[in-house]
Amino acid sequence: MAEENKSYGETVKEVTGSVHRLPLIKVQGVPLRCLIANNFDSISAFRPDPSDILIATYPKAGTTWVQEIVDLLRHDGDEEATRRAPTQERSPFLEIHYPPPIPSGLSRIEKMTPPRVIKTHLPINLVPEGFWENKCKVIYVARNAKDNLVSYYHFEKMTFIQPEPGPWDGYIHKFMNGELAWGSWYNHVKDYWMEREKKNILYLFYEDMQENPRREVERIMHYLDLSLSDDVISRIVELTSFKSMKENPMANYSSMPDIFDQSISPFMRKGVVGDWTNFFTPAQNQLFDADYTKQMKDFDIPFRTNI
Numbered sequence: 001m002a003e004e005n006k007s008y009g010e011t012v013k014e015v016t017g018s019v020h021r022l023p024l025i026k027v028q029g030v031p032l033r034c035l036i037a038n039n040f041d042s043i044s045a046f047r048p049d050p051s052d053i054l055i056a057t058y059p060k061a062g063t064t065w066v067q068e069i070v071d072l073l074r075h076d077g078d079e080e081a082t083r084r085a086p087t088q089e090r091s092p093f094l095e096i097h098y099p100p101p102i103p104s105g106l107s108r109i110e111k112m113t114p115p116r117v118i119k120t121h122l123p124i125n126l127v128p129e130g131f132w133e134n135k136c137k138v139i140y141v142a143r144n145a146k147d148n149l150v151s152y153y154h155f156e157k158m159t160f161i162q163p164e165p166g167p168w169d170g171y172i173h174k175f176m177n178g179e180l181a182w183g184s185w186y187n188h189v190k191d192y193w194m195e196r197e198k199k200n201i202l203y204l205f206y207e208d209m210q211e212n213p214r215r216e217v218e219r220i221m222h223y224l225d226l227s228l229s230d231d232v233i234s235r236i237v238e239l240t241s242f243k244s245m246k247e248n249p250m251a252n253y254s255s256m257p258d259i260f261d262q263s264i265s266p267f268m269r270k271g272v273v274g275d276w277t278n279f280f281t282p283a284q285n286q287l288f289d290a291d292y293t294k295q296m297k298d299f300d301i302p303f304r305t306n307i
C-alpha cells in the first residue's frame with residue numbers, strides 16, 4: 001500500500017507490530033523501552049519554555065487524571081475545549097518514541113506553542129536539565145506501591161509495547177527489584193520527594209485525590225497561579241471523576257486501539273485505593289512489606305494503602 005494511502009491506524013499497527021514487546025534497555029541504570037533508550041540524547045537535549053508545565057509520575061500513578069485536571073484548569077473548565085483531541089495530543093509524552101512516521105513526544109511538543117503541558121515518567125535524574133534551569137512548574141503524582149504495582153501489572157498485559165508481565169508472583173519481584181520499565185518505584189518516589197522543596201515541585205498523592213478531589217484540584221490551581229470560581233472548580237471535579245473520564249473518548253485512550261487492547265484490561269480499569277487486597281496473598285504481602293521497610297528506610301513519605 002502506498003505510504004500516503006495508509007490510515008493512521010494502519011501505520012500504527014504496522015509499526016507497533018515491529019516493536020512488539022521489545023526488551024528494555026538501561027539508561028544510567030534505568031530500564032527504558034528500547035526506542036526511548038535509543039533516542040535518549042535527543043530527549044535529554046530538549047529545551048522547554050519556562051512557561052511549560054511538567055507532569056511527572058511513575059507509570060500508573062494517576063498521570064492521565066492530573067493531565068485532565070490541568071487541561072481543564074487552563075481552559076476555565078470548558079469541556080468542549082478539552083474534548084479537542086485525545087490526551088496524548090493535548091499533553092504529549094516527553095520521552096515516547098515510535099519508529100517514523102508515528103510522531104514522537106518531542107515532535108508533538110515542538111509543533112505546539114508554549115505553555116505546553118508535558119507528561120513524563122522519567123526518574124528525576126533523567127529529566128532534561130532545561131526544566132530545572134528554566135524553573136518550569138512540575139507536578140509529581142505518587143501512588144502507594146501496592147496499588148501502583150497492581151495497576152502496572154494489568155497495563156502491561158494490555159499494552160503491546162512493553163515486555164510481557166509474566167506471572168503475578170514473579171511480577172511482584174520484578175517491581176521490588178526495579179526491573180520494570182522506568183525502573184525502581186522506590187527510587188522514583190524518593191528522589192522527587194527529596195527535591196520537592198528545592199525545585200518547587202508540587203508533590204501529590206493519588207490517595208489524597210481520591211479522598212478529597214476538590215481539595216487537590218484547588219491545590220493544583222493555586223500552584224499554577226490560577227483562580228477559578230467555585231462553580232468552575234465543581235465542574236472540573238465532576239469532569240475528572242473516574243466515571244466521567246472512563247466514558248470520555250478523549251481521556252480513556254480508546255483512540256489507541258493498536259497499542260492498547262482494552263478488551264484484556266481497560267485503561268480506566270478500577271480507579272480505586274486498596275485494590276491490591278484482591279491480588280496479594282498474605283505471604284506475598286508479608287514479603288513485600290519486609291522489603292518495603294528496607295527500601296523506604298530513612299524516608300517518611302506519607303503513603304496510604306487504604307483510605
Ligand SMILES: Nc1ncnc2c1ncn2[C@@H]1O[C@H](COP(=O)(O)OS(=O)(=O)O)[C@@H](OP(=O)(O)O)[C@H]1O
Pocket residue numbers: 057058059060061062063064065147150151152154240241242243245267268269270271272275
Ligand atoms: N479520574 C480518575 N480517578 C481515579 N483513578 C483514575 C482516574 N483516571 C485514571 N485513573 C487510574 O489511574 C491509573 C492509570 O494511571 P496513569 O494515568 O498514570 O497511567 S499511565 O502511566 O499514564 O499509562 C489507572 O488505575 P487502575 O484503575 O488502578 O489500573 C486508572 O484507572
